[in-house]
Structure formats: structure tokens, C-alpha cells
Amino acid sequence: MCFRLFDLDPDLLPLFQYNCKKFSTPEECLSSPEFLEHIRKVMSVIDAAVSHLENLHSLAEYLANLGKKHQAVGVKLESFSTVGESLLYMLEKCHGPAFNMNVREAWTKLYSTVVKAMSCGWDIPGKVE
Numbered sequence: 343m344c345f346r347l348f349d350l351d352p353d354l355l356p357l358f359q360y361n362c363k364k365f366s367t368p369e370e371c372l373s374s375p376e377f378l379e380h381i382r383k384v385m386s387v388i389d390a391a392v393s394h395l396e397n398l399h400s401l402a403e404y405l406a407n408l409g410k411k412h413q414a415v416g417v418k419l420e421s422f423s424t425v426g427e428s429l430l431y432m433l434e435k436c437h438g439p440a441f442n443m444n445v446r447e448a449w450t451k452l453y454s455t456v457v458k459a460m461s462c463g464w465d466i467p468g469k470v471e
């Protein structure tokens with residue numbers, strides 16, 4: 343999933359900095375425990391969304407705050423779509439033919455709902471609350 347992420351957008355690499363240290367290659371980033379931990383964090387958010395499918399609004403405040411934190415570290419909203427693309431890529435690779443159009447659509451819907459909730463925490467200049 344993450345090689346795919348940096349293939350799609352190599353400019354995301356410098357956003358992952360731990361102790362002010364930038365990675366020079368995707369390989370270096372992927373072998374860092376902090377980055378691997380971030381992958382677990384992403385997947386735990388997806389897991390929480392799946393378990394709260396019937397009442398996703400209960401995660402709204404958490405996700406808006408999570409969005410705010412990402413804006414603060416310099417993430418652009420569009421970059422979440424790139425993460426979504428690499429997530430779908432990874433799911434397709436793992437599930438093969440079982441990952442049909444309906445399954446793809448369901449994951450796309452779930453992920454975009456998560457991103458929409460995260461984007462509620464985004465401060466857009468001139469945005470009226």
C-alpha cells in the first residue's frame with residue numbers, strides 16, 4: 343500500500359518526519375518503526391469506521407480533530423484521495439477477483455465518508471462556521 347502511495351505522490355515522503363528527520367527514500371521511510379506505526383493508526387481508524395458503520399456520526403468529533411492534526415502537519419486534503427487510491431490498490435491485490443465492483447464501491451464510500459468527516463476539521467481561509 344505504501345510503496346504505491348509514494349509511487350502515486352513522491353511529494354508525500356517529506357511529510358512523514360520523525361524527530362525532525364526527513365527520509366530520503368520510500369524504502370527508508372517504510373523501514374522506520376514510526377511510519378509502520380502510522381500505517382497501523384490509519385488502519386485502526388478504518389477499523390473503527392467499519393465497526394461504527396451504523397452510527398458513523400459518533401466518530402465525527404474524533405475525525406474532525408484528526409483532520410485538524412493533519413492540516414497542522416502540512417497534509418493537503420487531496421492527499422487523502424491518494425491514500426484512498428493506495429488503500430483500494432492494496433485491497434484489490436489481497437482479495438483478487440473477490441474484490442468486485444460492489445466491494446470496491448462499498449470501500450470507496452466508507453473511505454470517502456471518513457475523509458469527509460476529517461475535512462470538517464479543516465480550516466479553510468474565509469470559511470464561515
Ligand code: HEM
Pocket residue numbers: 354357358359376379380383384385387388408411412415417421422425456
Ligand atoms: C498523506 C496522508 C497522510 C500523512 C502525510 C499523514 C501524516 C501524519 C503525521 C506526520 C502524523 C503525526 C505523527 C504520527 O503519529 O505518525 C499523523 C498522525 C496520525 N494519522 Fe496520519 N497522515 C496521513 C493520512 C492519514 C489517514 C488517511 C488517516 C486515517 C484515516 C491517518 C490517521 C492518523 C492517526 C490516527 C494519527 C495519530 C493522531 C494522534 O496522535 O492523535 N493519517 N499522520
